[in-house]
Amino acid sequence: MKREKTYQQNMGTALQEHMPAIWRFAFSLAGTPDVADDLAQATCLRAIEKSHQFQEGGALIGWCLTICRSIWLNELRSKAVRNAGGLESIEAKDLADLSPSVETNIFASEVFTRIMELPEAQRSTVEMVYVQGFSYKEAAETLQVPIGTIMSRLATARKALADLNNEEFISSKVVKNEI
Amino acid sequence: MRYSDDTLIEFLNGTLAEDDARAIETALETDVELGERMMALDTFATPVREVMETIPSQERIERLQAELEAIAAPAAAPKSSWGFQKMAASIALGLIAGWSANAYLTTPEPTKPSWRMEVANYQALYVPETVAHLQIDPDALKNQFERASSAVNLDLPQDALDNVADLTLARAQVLGFSGKPLIQIAYKDAKGMPIALCIIAKPNVAPKDSTKFEVLQGMASATWETATHQFLLIGNSEQENIKNWSDVMQKAFTEV
Secondary structure, eight states, X not given: XXXXXXXXXXXXXXXXXXXXXXXXXXXXXXXXXXXXXXXXXXXXXXXXXXXXXXXXXXXHHHHHHHHHHHHIIIIIHHHHHHTGGGOOOOOGGGOXXXXXXXXXXXXXXXXXHHHHHSOHHHHHHHIIIIISOOOHHHHHHHHTSOHHHHHHHHHHHHHHHTTOOHHHHHHHXXXXXXX | OOOOHHHHHHHHHTOSOHHHHHHHHHHHTTOHHHHHHHHHHOTTHHHHHHHHTTOSOHHHHHHHHHHHHXXXXXXXXXXXXXXXXXXXXXXXXXXXXXXXXXXXXXXXXXXXXXXXHHHHHHHTXXXXXXXXXXXXXXXXXXXXXXXXXXXXTOOOOHHHHTOOTTEEEEEEEEEEETTEEEEEEEEEETTSOEEEEEEEEOOSOOOOSSOEEEEETTEEEEEEEOSSEEEEEEESSOHHHHHHHHHHHHHHHHTO
């Protein structure tokens, strides 16, 4: 019992550090910030409960994201879909902590919008590989799909972002704004 | 086999011939360097990461971390009557049962039950007889308020809280949740129904802006917070009454 409490204490401390990453992954699945809050907290709770199962030396964030995905698919997703009518769409204005640069904001907002327009499976793949830095193989294992599926999802995401060459995109937007 | 950069870019873009693509996918299973080369060739990774890492906001992170700390604390504390497992199970059940998202006024179950759900469970046991017999002695009430104020380290505007339309102040008492003091200020309304204002200290982070109205355990409730405390007004009354009373109470605390 004492050992289990120690596991839980250590896990609680470690999860504090990983909270932003867990939240971002939850957000990529859920698609809305409020639902991501709930999913991230449920993930942390479950991780604390099961902390004795975590193997020391393993990748904690990968373990947490596996839990997060499991909770989403098995417990929360269907309810979120049923309640989707009450959810607000996420717009660029919801981006926080952006650079004050107007040009950067235009680009960042567009990238954000296009990522969030992707289907859930592609969003979560982009999040794992591009944002969290998982290898293709690690992402495939965590998301329990073949590597080919990971690559296919990323290719689709790249197509969605294809015309967002930073400089060209910004100059076109700035000109458009001036008009 | 070493693939050219052009081949790998074609693969990334999904335009490589299927047989060649399958061969690269197979190689990726074991060839770490190949995966790293492809990642380096993927020009979208960096800008996407830079944009997505701007969320969530620092305020949101701090709030989530504070909530996590509150959830995890029981694991470190001596075993209490609430117990970590019970609380965790309660929260997990609440998450499954309820889905607030952006709901306002109409949420049937709470998304983050924690202390509010436990208070609701407790309050659900209250019946008119629970408060009907309470003798309201001014001196005793004053002492109760002083103890309650000290317990949660918060100035309580007793006079203002004793002057809420249609509510009769009955008692202030110190309870506990997960090793932390929680105070309950009990009222009876014009029909004799028990109404409770409960307050608990929270980590000092920026408060949520709006008051949240929802039904907890079949009772109307209002939840709000300041930088240092969370407040829950709950009872068997119309939601409109709870809203009006919570408005008065919030104003009373801002004028302390």
